[in-house]
Amino acid sequence: MIINTESMNDIGGADTNFFFRGEEWDINYRLAQRGVKLVILDEVRLFHHVNGSHDRFDLKMLYLAYRSKMLFAKKIQPFWYFPVWLGLSYFYIIFVAANKFAKLSGRDALDIKPVLLKAFKDGLARDKIRIEDYER
Known part of the structure; x- marks a missing residue:
């Protein structure tokens, strides 16, 4: 992601409540809200060591x-829609996400569900993501 300094300053910089993931979604969303044209350059080639x-x-x-x-989701969903999104997300975690991740990773879905549910619960309770939250 390449952003000029003026545009980044215009949106107030990166939201420090995010940790490790989500920053790009938030920055792109806020830039688009300000009318900044977002462009994907298919012809540009970069090497990024995956994971x-x-x-x-x-x-x-x-x-x-x-x-x-x-x-x-809490930042961008309209107030009236967020409860709907929560219900759908909870259903997805219980019946789809854990099994999907288990299949991809070779782990047991019963080990994955508690992690996803903790993320869901913590996401409702706190708006700042910290690495220490996982250990709690």
Whole structure:
């Protein structure tokens, strides 16, 4: 992601409530809200070492990813729609996400569900994501 300084300053910089994931969604959303044209350059080639800083199937990373989804949804969903989104998300976690992640990672869905549900619960209770939240 490449952003000029003026545009980044115009939106107040990155939201420090996010940790590890979600920052890009939030920045792009706020830029689009300000009328900044977002462009994808298909012809540009970059090398990015996939999962270079973490294990793709690490439960802590899964927790942080779902916390980021919760925080982003809380920021952008209209007040009247957020309860609907919560219900659908809870259903998705219980019946789809844990099984899907288990299949991809080779882990047991029964080990994954508590992590996703903790992210869901913590996402409702707190608006700042910290790495320490996973250990609580």
